[in-house]
Amino acid sequence: MGRIAASSDVFRAVADPTRRAILDRLRGGGAHVNALAAEFEQSRPSISKHLKVLREARLVRERRVGRERIYQLDPLPLQRVAGWIEGYRAFWVTSLDNLKRRLEDR
Numbered sequence: 001m002g003r004i005a006a007s008s009d010v011f012r013a014v015a016d017p018t019r020r021a022i023l024d025r026l027r028g029g030g031a032h033v034n035a036l037a038a039e040f041e042q043s044r045p046s047i048s049k050h051l052k053v054l055r056e057a058r059l060v061r062e063r064r065v066g067r068e069r070i071y072q073l074d075p076l077p078l079q080r081v082a083g084w085i086e087g088y089r090a091f092w093v094t095s096l097d098n099l100k101r102r103l104e105d106r
Helices: 010-014 017-026 035-039 044-057 076-105
Strands: 059-067 066-075
Touching: 010 017, 010 044, 010 066, 010 076, 017 044, 017 059, 017 066, 035 066, 044 059
Parallel strands: none
Antiparallel strands: 059 066
């Protein structure tokens, strides 16, 4: 995947449980910041900071409707990470199968 700036790092963005919860909420559809903030015990400015990290990692898109900003999930960066992880899953499945065979052959 190469070296990525910390502000756009998907792993850093999803490391925080609040940001993961925001992403989960946005799977159900777009929402404005006040609606998102109402669902959390954190302040609106705190939720806005989380949304900034998610925007920089390109996990959410922002569009303006009048004076409001609507946030929507952009799943593409997560799909790329899932694809990368899938290669390791295949590696570990193969490695564990080989280990199992060797242990059973003893």
